[in-house]
Amino acid sequence: MADAEVALLVNYLVVGAALVALGAVGFVIRRNLILMFLCAEMMLQGVSLSLAAWGRYYNDFGGQILVLFIIAVAACEAAIALALVLVLFRRRGSLDVMAWQELREAELPPVVDREIPEMPAEPPPAWPSLPPAGRTPCVPREETEFRPHV
Amino acid sequence: MRPLELVLLPGGVALGAVGVWMMLPGAPAERRAPGILLAVAGAALVAAGLPGLGDPLTSALFFVLCGVTLLGAAGTLAFRSPVYAALSFGLSLLGTAGLLFLQGTQFLGVATVVVYAGAILVTFLFVLMLAEPRGRATYDRVGFGPGMAVLCGALLVATLIPTLASMGRKPEGLLRPPPPADARRQGVLASQHVKQLGNELFGRHLVAIQGAGVLLLAALVGAAVLVGQGRTRLPAPRAGQPAQSPGPNQPRPSQGSDIHG
Numbered sequence: 001m002a003d004a005e006v007a008l009l010v011n012y013l014v015v016g017a018a019l020v021a022l023g024a025v026g027f028v029i030r031r032n033l034i035l036m037f038l039c040a041e042m043m044l045q046g047v048s049l050s051l052a053a054w055g056r057y058y059n060d061f062g063g064q065i066l067v068l069f070i071i072a073v074a075a076c077e078a079a080i081a082l083a084l085v086l087v088l089f090r091r092r093g094s095l096d097v098m099a100w101q102e103l104r105e106a107e108l109p110p111v112v113d114r115e116i117p118e119m120p121a122e123p124p125p126a127w128p129s130l131p132p133a134g135r136t137p138c139v140p141r142e143e144t145e146f147r148p149h150v
Numbered sequence: 151m152r153p154l155e156l157v158l159l160p161g162g163v164a165l166g167a168v169g170v171w172m173m174l175p176g177a178p179a180e181r182r183a184p185g186i187l188l189a190v191a192g193a194a195l196v197a198a199g200l201p202g203l204g205d206p207l208t209s210a211l212f213f214v215l216c217g218v219t220l221l222g223a224a225g226t227l228a229f230r231s232p233v234y235a236a237l238s239f240g241l242s243l244l245g246t247a248g249l250l251f252l253q254g255t256q257f258l259g260v261a262t263v264v265v266y267a268g269a270i271l272v273t274f275l276f277v278l279m280l281a282e283p284r285g286r287a288t289y290d291r292v293g294f295g296p297g298m299a300v301l302c303g304a305l306l307v308a309t310l311i312p313t314l315a316s317m318g319r320k321p322e323g324l325l326r327p328p329p330p331a332d333a334r335r336q337g338v339l340a341s342q343h344v345k346q347l348g349n350e351l352f353g354r355h356l357v358a359i360q361g362a363g364v365l366l367l368a369a370l371v372g373a374a375v376l377v378g379q380g381r382t383r384l385p386a387p388r389a390g391q392p393a394q395s396p397g398p399n400q401p402r403p404s405q406g407s408d409i410h411g
Contacts, residue, residue: 005328007201010318015216017310025303026227029296031289034274035232038239042223045246052255059329059337061350067258071265072362076369078270082277083376096289
C-alpha cells in the first residue's frame, strides 16, 4: 500500500513538472498576450496537481485547500489580465506583445521580426452559379469573409 | 532497472523536447507531423520509465489522462490560430480535472471544470474573438526564441524527473513515512471528504477564505476601473470624423503618443 502511494505521488509530481515546464516555455515563446496568460494558467495547473498529490500522500487537507486558493487567485488574475489586455488592445490594435517593446530597457536592441512567407490567401467564397434573375443580391461583407464554402 | 531508467527518463525528455521544438509556431509546416510523433514517443519513453500505479486499469487510465493533459498543453504552444490554442488549453484542463478525479479529489476536479474551463477559458475565448481568430497575424506565426526556451524547459524537466523517480524508488531518507492506509481512508479518501474539506476550509482557514473573498472583490473593482479608464482616455474625435469610437474589428492605427495620453 505504501509503495503504491509513493508511486502515485511520483507520477503526479512528474506530470505536474511537465505541465509547469510546458507552461514556462509557452509563456516565453508565444507572443499573443492572451496565450501568454493561458500558459501562466497552465503552470498553475501543474502546481495544483503536485499540491493535491502531496495532500493525498500525507492525508492532509492543506494541499486541496491551497489548490482552492490558487483557483481563486487565478480567477482574480484572469479578470485583471483581461481588463489590461482590452486596454492594451484598444491602444495598439493588436495583441502582439512586441507592439509594446518600446518599454524595454534603453540599451537593448529592438526585436525585429524575421521575414516569413505570407500565408496563402484563402480561396474566394464558392457561390453557386445561377442564371441571373431579378436584382443583384447584396451580400453582407462579413458573410463573404467568414463563409469560404457554401 | 536503474540503468534502464537512466536512459529512458532523460532520453524521453530530450525526444519530447525536440518534438515540441519542431511543433512550435516558428517552425516550417512540414516539420509538424514528425514533431508530434517525436513528442508522443518521448512521453511514452518517460511513461515506461515511471513506476506506474500498480493496478493495470488505474495505470492505463492515468496514462491516458496524462496523454490528454500533455497533448493539450503542447497544442496550446503549437497552434497558430489562437482560438485553437485556447481550445487545446481547455482540453488540457479537462485532462487535469480527470487526473484530480482519479486521485480522489472530486471537489477540485469539479472546481477546475467549472471555474477554469467554464468561466476563465470562455472569457479568454471571448476576448480572442476580438482580434485575429484565424491565426494569420505575424505574431502568431513566429515564436520568440524557441530554441533557447525549449532547451531551458527540457533541462528543468530532465533534472526534475530522474530525481523524482529516484525518490520514488528509495523514499526512506527523503519522505516522511505516509500515515497508515486506514487513516487516509477516513481522511482525504473518505466518502464524506467534501464535508471534511468544508469543515477545514471554514474552520482553520476562515480568515484566509474571507481574505480570498476580499481579493476577488478588489479584482472585480480593479477590472471595472481599468476598462473604464481605457474608454475615457480615447482621444477626442477630430473635426470631420464621426464622434464614435472605432469598433473592435477596425483597430485604430498605432500612435506613439497614446502611451502618455
